[in-house]
Amino acid sequence: MLRVDDLTVDYGLIRAVNGVSFEVAQGAIVSLVGSNGAGKTTTMKALSGLVPRAGGAVRFAGAPLDGVTPDGRVARGLAHVPEGRRVFPRMTVRENLLLGAYLRGRDPGVVEDLDRVCEMFPILAARRQQLAGTLSGGEQQMLAIARALMSRPKLLLMDEPSMGLAPQMVDLILEKIVEIRASGATVLLVEQNAVEAIRLSDVVYVLRLGAVIHRSAGRDMDESLLKALYLGHDI
Ligand code: ATP
16 A cells, blocks of 8 residues: 655755655554654655655555645545644634545535544534634544545554543544554554554554664564664664
C-alpha cells in the first residue's frame, strides 16, 4: 500500500529525516515510534505533502506521489490525522466532519458516511451541533479521526492520537484504531509513549535522529527492548 525509500526532509539547514525507508502492507497497522525529535511527525507530513521531500521516493497504492498536492493525496485515499488534533474550534462537530469530505462534493455517500462515523463515535452524534472547541481533548481526538474517515481513506496516517489523553480515553482510541482496520483501512501510527500502540501493531519501526534503527513485529517488541533502543543501545 505504501513504500517509502530513503526519504529525506530538511528544514533549512536541519535534516529532520535522514534516509528513512519502510513499508506498510494493505490491511496492516504499522507504527513509527521513537523519542522526541526522532523525525516521526516530519515523516508523516512528508507523506501527506505538507512538507517537501529533499530526497527519496514514496509510492502509494501503486503510484509515485511525486508532484501530487496534499488535496490530491487525500483524493487518492491518504488521510492525515495531525498531531494536536487541529479541529476547527469555531465550527460545529457536524461542520468539521463535512469538511473532511469536501473533496467528494455532492457525493450522496457523504450523508451515509456521516451516519457511519457517528455510529462509530456515538459521543460525536450526541454533540453534532456543538462547537468543536468546546469538546474535551479526547472528544476532539475522536472528531479529528472521524473527520479523516469522512474522506474514505485507504490509508490513515495518525500522529500521536493518544497524546495528552487520560488512560481510559487512550484505550478507547486504540480500540477505534483496531475497528478502523477491521473496516478495511490500513493504518500508519506515530506514537511516542508507545507500549500500547505496539501491542496492536503488526510491524513497528523505531526511529532515532531521523533514521530507522530497528524493525520488528509488534509481538516481538517489549518495553525493555524499546527502552534500550530509545536510549541508543545497539541490539
Ligand atoms: P515529536 O514527538 O516531538 O513530535 P518527532 O519524532 O515527531 O518528535 P519531528 O517533529 O519530526 O520529530 O522533528 C524532527 C527534527 O526536526 C527535530 O530536530 C526538530 O527539532 C526539527 N523540526 C521539526 N519541525 C521543524 C520546523 N518547522 N522547523 C525547523 N526544525 C524543525
